[in-house]
Amino acid sequence: MTATPILFDCDPGHDDAIALVMAHRSPAIDLLGVTTTCGNAEIEKTTANCLRILEFIGAQDxxxxRGCHRPLARPLVLGTADGPSGLEGSPYLPPAQGKVVSQHAVDFLAGKLAAQREPIDVVATGPLCNIGLLVLKHPQVLPKIKELTWMGGVFYRKSEIITPTEFNAFCDPEALKIVLDSGIPITMVGLDVTMQVLVEAPQFAEFERIGTPLGKVVLDWLKFYEKLHRNSMGIGGAMHDPLALAAVIDPTLIRTRPVHIGVNLAGSYCFGATVADFWNERGERPNAKIACDVDSDRFFDLLYSLLRD
Structure with a gap:
């Protein structure tokens, strides 16, 4: 198997942390570099969390x-699911010993992309601040992006637990619009599918059975992460970011459809909403593929296998 080289942009974050673990552990992925953005916490915290995670799993090389400390056109509104540090529930993870590279994340991404002989994949699991700025500052490297797989958006209401606006889109909708208008091939893994990949009692039992040090860390992350979902929606934690990463490892886990996506930049109740023109009523060409179905059981089988020794 030839590993797929990727660049990973994230805002760790419990589910980003699990996606980082998967990216490092999977033989199908060659992790060329990680960039951080604000979102689940301030940039200083998400960056420290990223370094801590990578060092803990042996990926310190x-x-x-470090990237954008705020959205491109508005003040930062933080996420709430991951606690003040962005990675609550893991006090035994030691402070990071390593350092970030000297370049800003956007320039780092541009350099890495320019150095590739062939286009490569980019995975993003936070607000698109860095990717939007990359489009504006380094348009010459965009042809080197084979596909951007982004965890974000929500496209049609299937139940009361799916809101009109997903956080990554809400946090920096201007960056999202810039990216959607850029011509980059995009796959959007949104709440329509991630809310079908829930950690409930059977999944917790399996994580308990795995019993490896890494499995125990992930289990602790999930126990904290579940609290918000359980208290507010009555469901287990959704594997948002891990599913986006898993879709690069095994694209058959999700089914997608091409569609034109617009972003609501002026609304109040639906500010930041991603609007899918399923029936081509606006007459605009598709600018993304959106995930519309997922094989949840196979996703969890993949995750379990990556956590076992």
């Missing part, structure tokens, strides 16, 4: 670049 993966270069990390």
């Amino acid at each position: 993966v270069p990390v670049a």
